[in-house]
Amino acid sequence: MSGRKDFLSQPAPENYVAGLGRGATGFTTRSDLGPAREGPSEDQIKEALAKRAQQLGAAPPTAYGATEKKEENDDDDERFQDPENDVGLFANGAYDRDDDEADRIYQEVDEKMDRRRKLRRSVFPFRPSPFISHPASRSFGLSHTSGLEEQIADLKPFDTYREAREAQERKEYEANNPKIQQQFADLKRSLASVSDEDWANIPEVGDLTGKNRRTKQNLRQRFYAVPDSVIAGARDSTQFDTTVTDDGSQANGSGADSVDGTMTNFADIGAARDKVLQVRLDQAALGSGTDSTAGTSTNIDPKGYLTSLSKSEIKTGEAEVGDIKRVRVLLESVIKTNPKHAPGWIAAARLEEVAGKIVAARNVIARGCEVCPKSEDAWLENIRLNDNHNAKIIAAKAITNNDRSTRLWIEAMKLENDPRAKKRVLRRALDIMKTSVAIWKEAVNLEEDPADARLLLAKATEEIPLSAELWLALARLETPDQAQKVLNKARQAIPTSYEIWVAAARLQEQMGNANKVNVMKRAVQHLAQESAMLKREEWISEAEKCEDEQAILTCGAIIRETLGYGLDEDDDRKEIWMDDAKSSIARGKYETARAIYAYALRVFVNRKSIWLAAADLEKNHGTRVALWQLLEKAVEACPQSEVLWMQLAKEKWQSGEIDDARRVLGKAFNQNPNNEDIWLAAVKLEADNRQTAQARELLQTARQEAGTDRVWIKSVAFERQLGNSAAALDLVTQALQIYPKADKLWMMKGQIYEAENKFPQAREAYNTGTRACPKSVPLWLLASRLEEKAGVVVKARSVLDRARLAVPKNAQLWTESVRVERRAKNVAQAKNLMAKALQEVPSSGLLWSESIWHLEPRTQRKPRSLEAIKKVENDSTLFVTVARVFWGERRLEKAASWFEKAILLDADLGDTWGWYLKFLMQHGTKEKREDVISKCVLSEPRHGEIWQTVAKDPANAYKSTEQILMIVVGLLE
Secondary structure, X not given: OOOOOOHHHOOOOOOOOOOHHHOOOOOOOHHHHOOOOOOOOHHHHHHXXXXXXXXXXXXXXXXXXXXXXXXXXXXXXXXXXXXXXXXXOOOOOOOOHHHHHHHHHHHHHHHHHHHHHHHHHOOOOOOOOXXXXXXXXXXXXXXXXXXXXXHHHOOHHXXXXXXXXXXHHHHHHHHHOOOHHHHOXXXXXXXXXXXXXXXXXXXXXXXXXHHHHHHHHHHHOOOOOOOHHHHHHHHHHOOOOOOEOOOOOEOOOOOHHXXXXXXXXXXXXXXXXXXXXXXXXXXXXXXXXXXXXXXXXXXXXXHHHHHHHHHOOOOOOOOOHHXXXXXXXXXXXXXXXXXXXXXXXXHHHHHHHXXXXXXXXXXXXHHHHHHOOOOHHHHHHHHHHOOHHHHHHHHHHHXXXXXXXXXXXXXXXXXXXXXXXXXXXXXXXXXXXXXXXXXXHHHHHHXXXXXXXXXXXXXXXXXXXXXXXXHHHHHHHOOHHHHHHHHHHHHHHOOOOHHHHHHHHHHXXXXXXXXXXXXXXXXXXXXXXXXXXXXXXXXHHHHHHHHHOOOHHHHHHHHHHHOOOOOOOOOOHHHHHHHHHHHHHHOOOHHHHHHHHHXXXXXXXXXXXXXXXXXXXXXXXXXXXXXXXXXXXXXXXXXXXHHHHHHHHHHHHHOOOHHHHHHHHHHHHHHOOOOHHHHHHHHHHHHHOOOHHHHHHHHHHHHHHOOOHHHHHHXXXXXXXXXXXXXXXXXXXXXXXXXXXXXXXXXXXXXXXXXXXXXXXXXXXXXXXXXXXOOOHHHHHHHHHHHHHOOOHHHHHHHHHHHHHHOOOOHHHHHHHHHHHHHOOOHHHHHHHHHHHHHHOOOOHHHHHHHHHHOOOHHHHHHHHHHHHHHOOOOHHHXXXXXXXXXXXOOHXXXXXXXXXXXXXXXXXXXXXXXXXXXXXXXXXXXXXXXXXXXHHHHOOOEOHHHHHHHOOHHHOOOOHXXXXXXXXXXXX
């Protein structure tokens, strides 16, 4: 047995303060200090004064009655050397007669003050009468004052009386309120008689604190039934399994990684981290608004949502036993509390069904039907839970209690297998409820012969003349002529029903009279009189329904007669109708959108934006002939719009009608003389058809008639495409004399010299151009790249530094500076420049893309992408970079979705199309690649770093969009 004491019996460490570790501080009470110490007594003061006089060799002081120190106290001199004792503070000073006189004076003052204090506090045993006075006082008119000094000097009896009284009161108080140490004083004295053997036999105090704590914990502890999942998990933890899980990893039968936590699976941690970042990227992308602005995709997939709901349903036998018991107790309480509440019985029955106790469920719902005989839901639930034979009996009882319930009659009909029995049930129901539309519909649907169904519907319309649904069903079964009569009767019976008017319009379209009889015009007038006119959005929905049912003429008639209803001229009708058309296009209702544009063009004939929107609809979702017809009407309505003329000529040219395109441009010249756009369109038409002489002649005429800087630029570019560098240089020199501020002319001059390897002349052209056009970013970039190409990186840095001063906060200049350092293998300086660039231009997708892809390690690309998306709202370049990050991680579906988001955001960026096609060449199908190429050709992108470099190369002048796209794909890295 160990002799070591337990923890509570061990002495506390030195300077230990309880609770100091959790922030508590120690404190001291009066019981710890004991009673307050009184000051020195009068005898002690006298002895101190006599001792000090003896040390100084002087006579004992007379103040306070000090006497000479006795010899037997000489050995106590050290106690007066305490530095905290005031008696010995001036022991080393000289004590003379003046000090003794001062002490004596102070003593007299203290005694006098003490007498005065005692006089005020004294209690006199007698009170002299105020009427007794000294004879002298009557003589001089004064009060009795003689002998006052004697009374003040002789107060000893009164002092003794007061002090005795105070001592008695103090003694009584201490007797009534004794201190703890006084109460145990007798016990302490009795401890002196305890022997050593008695001390050794005193038992040790046990750990009562811990024992009490454990007892209380045991009282609070509760026990529950162990769930089946815990038992199954304990069973599987001891098994050894070599199967492969759903995520492709091998199952570990030992369970060490998941049970004891001694092993860390870094692969799982990385996968979880990637999943979190992926979710954040998706949320950031959804928050950017690309889906809502494009209008071609939906944020919620209804099918997928329903599928996820079906997966989350609890199957029979999978519910927790404890949960079922708790819910059963709750539902029993509900039933007992409110037995007439049918939903409680239904819930209790379904609980038993989920628990697999179908018999108990039937018994519960049977009791519920007895208690709630008028509840349709209870009877229907009872029918559902029973088999067919019992269900028929239950249905009969239910109908007996609820003979006016349509749902019960229909459910009873469905329980029958024989069609004649079903008809019999419905006829019995119709005998009781002749005005039930649902039962009439079920009866009509059971009839196989159209004639019998027609007779039933005729009878139904007689019984229920206000049901438009029955009238329309009858009209569908009749011949066109008879259907027209039926609809007229229905219109008279229900004058506020718009469905009947729409059905009449569709009937006229089927009969071929849609253009002769304007039914919808009469419908609008009649409904307006009856105050039953629908809103514009509701009429558009009806038109879209007609489009779905291939009633195109009716769809157009509805839009034509109702689109302008309720809108004044002061309203923004053009914007409202344009928004309606875009919404219909987003829903795939192109005929409705076409009708909206047609109506808008009738009201706003000269609005170019509406014509362009309608032409875009025909180009994407219509035919080529319809597009030509629309554009011809557009140029007639807006003859001064060169955009419409050029679009018509382009469509003619792309379809191979070169002569028609020339005639269109000729008409455009007549309507818009000296218009540079038309001149350049004519030049492009001739140049693309390799009519070099005619194109050069047109350019020469254009320089004379409409000599703008753009015409001169196209002239120089045309000569460069033909390889005539001398002619191009001559033209650019002439143009710079006329337009010295045209930065493109300076760039073309420098590029001509650079192509001929004349670097000094090119440098001079670029330098002169930057002085003339200091705000031109492409000109600064060309100057820097020329110096870098010449091998002078220092000058390239200097050019870019001057460019950033001239054009501050420009992302392209900062990106080029970073790339210069990166190409020079100076990565540290590149990172420093990138940090400064992101501070100056934090919302640039180009800078973030450069940083993520070239200056960040592979593991940090995805976190940096998330940070960039938060700071940059919508940027196609950044989206492409995120897609490439997913591509590198083999997350192909995510990569494809981000590429598509980038294209939806900016279809004019050619580099995005190139990256997407390059991705599809490795991981896409042939059909998908062809689809992307066709969409790129339709979009005709014109921007992008690589795209512009390829498209503006004179060697690629006559190449198509598809060919340029393939070249860009080959150059992307």
